[in-house]
Amino acid sequence: MQYWNATCECMSRDEMTDLQNKRLVETVKRVYKNVPSYREKMQQKGIEPGDIKTIEDLKKLPFVYKQDLRDNYPYGMFAAPMSEIVRIHASSGTTGKQTVVGYTQKDIDTWSEIMARTLVSAGANKDSFIQVAYGYGLFTGGLGVHYGGERIGASVIPASVGNTKRQIQIMKDFGTTILACTPSYALYLAEEIEAQGLTKNDLKLEAGVFGAEPWSENMRKEIEERLGILAIDIYGLSEVMGPGVATECKCKCGLHIQEDHFIPEIIDPQTEEVLPPGSTGELVFTTITKEGLPLIRYRTRDISSITYEKCECGRTLVRMNKVTGRTDDMLIIRGVNVFPSQIESVLLGIGDTEPHYQLIVDRVGRLDILEIWVEINQKIFSDQVRKLEEIENKITKEIESTLGISAKVKLVEPKSIERSEGKAKRVIDRRKL
Amino acid sequence: MLVKQISVFLENKSGRLAEVTRILGSHDIDISALSIADTTDFGVLRLIVNKPEEAERVLIENGFTVSCTNVIAIAVPDEPGGLASALEVLKKGSVGIEYMYAFVGKFSSDALVILRVEEPERAIELLKEMKIRVLSSEEVYNL
Numbered sequence: 001m002q003y004w005n006a007t008c009e010c011m012s013r014d015e016m017t018d019l020q021n022k023r024l025v026e027t028v029k030r031v032y033k034n035v036p037s038y039r040e041k042m043q044q045k046g047i048e049p050g051d052i053k054t055i056e057d058l059k060k061l062p063f064v065y066k067q068d069l070r071d072n073y074p075y076g077m078f079a080a081p082m083s084e085i086v087r088i089h090a091s092s093g094t095t096g097k098q099t100v101v102g103y104t105q106k107d108i109d110t111w112s113e114i115m116a117r118t119l120v121s122a123g124a125n126k127d128s129f130i131q132v133a134y135g136y137g138l139f140t141g142g143l144g145v146h147y148g149g150e151r152i153g154a155s156v157i158p159a160s161v162g163n164t165k166r167q168i169q170i171m172k173d174f175g176t177t178i179l180a181c182t183p184s185y186a187l188y189l190a191e192e193i194e195a196q197g198l199t200k201n202d203l204k205l206e207a208g209v210f211g212a213e214p215w216s217e218n219m220r221k222e223i224e225e226r227l228g229i230l231a232i233d234i235y236g237l238s239e240v241m242g243p244g245v246a247t248e249c250k251c252k253c254g255l256h257i258q259e260d261h262f263i264p265e266i267i268d269p270q271t272e273e274v275l276p277p278g279s280t281g282e283l284v285f286t287t288i289t290k291e292g293l294p295l296i297r298y299r300t301r302d303i304s305s306i307t308y309e310k311c312e313c314g315r316t317l318v319r320m321n322k323v324t325g326r327t328d329d330m331l332i333i334r335g336v337n338v339f340p341s342q343i344e345s346v347l348l349g350i351g352d353t354e355p356h357y358q359l360i361v362d363r364v365g366r367l368d369i370l371e372i373w374v375e376i377n378q379k380i381f382s383d384q385v386r387k388l389e390e391i392e393n394k395i396t397k398e399i400e401s402t403l404g405i406s407a408k409v410k411l412v413e414p415k416s417i418e419r420s421e422g423k424a425k426r427v428i429d430r431r432k433l
Numbered sequence: 434m435l436v437k438q439i440s441v442f443l444e445n446k447s448g449r450l451a452e453v454t455r456i457l458g459s460h461d462i463d464i465s466a467l468s469i470a471d472t473t474d475f476g477v478l479r480l481i482v483n484k485p486e487e488a489e490r491v492l493i494e495n496g497f498t499v500s501c502t503n504v505i506a507i508a509v510p511d512e513p514g515g516l517a518s519a520l521e522v523l524k525k526g527s528v529g530i531e532y533m534y535a536f537v538g539k540f541s542s543d544a545l546v547i548l549r550v551e552e553p554e555r556a557i558e559l560l561k562e563m564k565i566r567v568l569s570s571e572e573v574y575n576l
Contacts (some may be wrong), residue, residue, distance in 0.1 A: 376442045376475075381498045383440030383549070384531055385470045385477055410474045413444045415496050 002314070004120040004152070005113065008260045009315045013308070016316070020263055021054045023288035028052045028061070031294050034079040037072055038064075038296065055263060058286060059274050063297045066099060069239065074100040080291045090138040091238045091337060098138070101238050102292035108147065110289055111241055114258045115148020118247040121256070121313075122207040122232040124178050126153035129204075131171060133181035133189075134212065134335075135161045140242030141212055141335070145180045148244060154178070161185075164192050171203055179208040182335040183215035183223060183231070188366035190226035200228035209234045211243055212335035213368075214323060220252075233322060239298060240285045246320055251312050254319030261289045264306055264320060265297070269327045280305045282327050283320065301327045331361060331427065333368045336405045340426045343372060346398045350380065350391060358417045362430040370407040372399065375414050434557050435503040436573045437485035438547065441478040442498040445471070453478060456495050462488050465576045466547055468534035479534070481506070481547060483574045503553050506536075506573045508543035508566040516546060519565045526559040528552055538576065545576075 003009045011019070029049045031038040041062040042048070051060060069077055078085065086105050090098040103111065124130060130149040134141030142160055149156035157174055159167055161181075167189060170176065179186065186208055193203070205227055211234035223231045235255050236243035245262055246255035257264050262285050266275045269282040283300045287293075302323045311319060331338045340359060347355045356375040361368060372395065380391055392409045399407045418425050443449045450469075457464060457480075466481040482488045485501060492499045509515040523530060529551050536545035543566065550556045560567050 376498045378493075378498060378500070381440075381442055381500050383438070383477060383479060383500055383502045385472060386531075388442075388475070388477070389472065411442070412475075413442060413449075413496075414498055416444065 001120055001125045004117040008258075009117060009256070009317055011260070011316055013316065016259060017055065019260055020288060023260075024055055024058065024263065024286065025049075025052060027286070027288050027290075027294050028296065030291075031079050031296060035077055035294075037068060037077060058263065058265065058297065061286075061296050063272070063284070063299050064295050065299050066239070066301075069099045070097050073097050075102065078102050078292055079294050080104050085292055087143075089140045089143075089238055089242065091140075099239060101140075101242075104291040107241075107290055107292045110261055111144060111244060112147040112151040114241070114244040114261060115144055116151040117148075117258065118209060118232075118234055118244045119145070119148050119152055119154070119178065121247055121249045121315075122178065122209050123230060123250070124149070124152055124154055124207070128152070128154040128177045128206075129157060129175050130154045130178040130180060131157045131159050131167070131174070131176040133159050133161060133167055133179065133185060134243070139335075140236070140238040141180075144236070144242035144244060145209070149178075164189065168193055168196060168198070171205065172198065175204045177204050177206045179205060179227075179229070181208070181210065182212050183210040183219055183233075184213060184334070184363065184366050184368060186210055186223050186227065186231070187219065190223065191366060194226070200226070203227075205229045207232060209243075209247070211235055213332045235320070235323065237300060237302075239293070239295060240287060240300075241290070245285070249311065249313040249315060253311065254307060254321055256311070256315050256317035256319055257306070259318050262287055264318060266304065266306055269299075277306055277308050280324070283323070301330065303327060329427065331359070331429065333361060333370050333405055336403060338370070338403055338405065342403060343399060346395065346402060347374060349398065350395055356414075356417050358425065359427045360430065361427065363432070368431065370405060372407050372409045373412045373417060374409060375417055376411045377414060434505070434567050434569055435553055436481065436506045436547070436568070436570045438502045438504040438549070439480045439482060439485055439488050439492070440500045440502060441480070441492060443469075443476045443478050445474055445476060450478065452495075453492065453497065456491055457482065457488055460484075460487060460491050462491075465538070465573065466534065466536045466545070468532075468547075470532065479547075481536075481573060483576075485574070502549065505548045505550065505553055505556055505560070506568040507546050507548065507560060508541075508568060509546060511542060511544040515544065518563075519546070519560065522559050522563045522565060523548075523550065523556055526555065528556045528559065536576070 032049045084104045085102040087103040090100045132145045136142030207230040220231045232248045234247045236245040246257040265284040266281040275281045283302045283304045285298050303325045304320045306320045358373045360371040395409045463483045468479050470477045531549040533548045
């Protein structure tokens with residue numbers, strides 16, 4: 001099976017444009033009618049749904065930001081009544097507020113469809129055994145891949161994250177052929193497999209769909225060699241849908257965006273001008289089939305570029321390049337989105353003063369490690385080691401409960417954190433991808 | 434009877450302890466007892482000095498994080514069981530000891546011990562009642 005849905009994946013540009021025009025017009029009407037904040041934003045710009053006739057008119061529409069979702073927490077941006085919402089996911093957010101996304105049954109169907117396309121482009125079919133080692137829960141990774149696998153008719157193994165020994169045993173005994181996880185975890189699995197004295201020949205792995213964090217061509221080569229598989233990059237974000245928004249094909253030359261559902265734009269993040277294909281800028285998405293949480297010109301903060309050139313695989317879907325960075329200070333640590341401000345708000349809860357801190361992100365072995373260095377001050381210092389360790393433990397626990405990741409907290413002497421122009425450098429990312 | 438102890442936060446990196454002693458030395462501050470509690474990442478240096486207020490001030494001026502705590506100094510016979518009898522008193526009075534350390538030098542023929550307890554005033558009462566020698570701050574600073 002080369003494509004899951006050849007009609008949509010190999011559509012001519014004219015047909016795609018017609019489809020996008022029609023769907024965009026409907027989406028704009030829908031949000032204007034059902035979502036007060038969209039209506040206000042459009043009215044402020046003096047735009048009515050009738051002004052949007054084709055995708056050429058997209059640039060007239062105002063942008064939507066992650067902050068809009070927080071301001072309308074939890075359901076304020078939903079365009080469908082809650083009685084039609086069948087699933088709710090959320091991603092970690094600053095100061096305890098999460099970004100909440102809702103799906104109607106049709107949205108879940110769409111998501112399953114695009115994940116089916118993704119898995120098929122990595123070589124999956126109904127005879128595949130797909131081990132999903134993304135987290136199941138509020139995070140969209142696990143369930144997103146899961147439904148796509150079931151849509152194809154493959155045997156889906158919902159292994160979820162962690163317990164590496166069990167993951168390897170399942171892989172070996174259940175005959176896993178397709179692995180879905182973060183690329184760093186794939187490498188960690190490769191190491192553990194070797195450490196157990198197994199070789200890639202003991203496994204039936206054929207391909208992997210890896211995403212949720214940035215990775216490089218070198219990592220791809222290493223994963224492919226050590227696991228003896230085809231490693232495919234996938235892209236998605238929960239606000240837009242979850243995993244499956246874009247995926248590589250076997251050509252591995254950019255990620256095909258499922259543009260019959262999501263229209264991409266590349267903009268200059270400063271001037272907000274739309275840039276021509278091939279230019280590098282911020283990726284912006286407009287969803288054109290979503291019912292639960294449609295997004296118009298959503299600013300992803302991811303930096304990429306897009307190309308409409310034909311791909312050798314036969315798909316005509318526009319391709320985006322691997323995301324090369326962010327326009328904000330968001331970090332992705334073990335697949336979890338982390339903003340320094342989230343850590344700052346945890347630290348503010350400890351003691352009365354604003355602490356100086358620094359985040360050190362590193363990759364030790366195959367896993368991302370987050371260290372939080374906190375400068376000690378007169379207020380929190382004690383002559384009792386026990387009390388100092390209590391502070392470290394308290395911060396560690398708070399970080400774990402708000403961000404869902406473990407961090408090592410280290411108290412350091414005052415002024416030991418480097419300051420540039422009086423402002424502390426908050427993040428040191430030592431990861432070499 | 435309370436003695437002021439200076440505690441200093443030290444990161445586990447070379448030269449920090451030398452820096453503290455250099456600063457104190459250059460201000461003519463004499464250290465009569467010290468202990469270090471260490472963890473993987475940091476240590477807490479505790480000092481008994483002849484001029485605690487000045488020591489606190491100069492260390493803070495030099496960028497160290499410092500706290501000043503009241504501790505008790507006792508003199509116990511330098512013989513087997515000498516310390517045990519003093520600690521027995523505190524145990525009976527249910528006074529918990531956070532930590533303790535010994536002086537290097539001696540006070541006449543007695544050994545000197547610094548105690549950090551939860552309720553220093555009550556501990557002093559208990560110790561005195563049992564005729565355990567508790568040193569005054571002047572005695573300690575002038576050692």
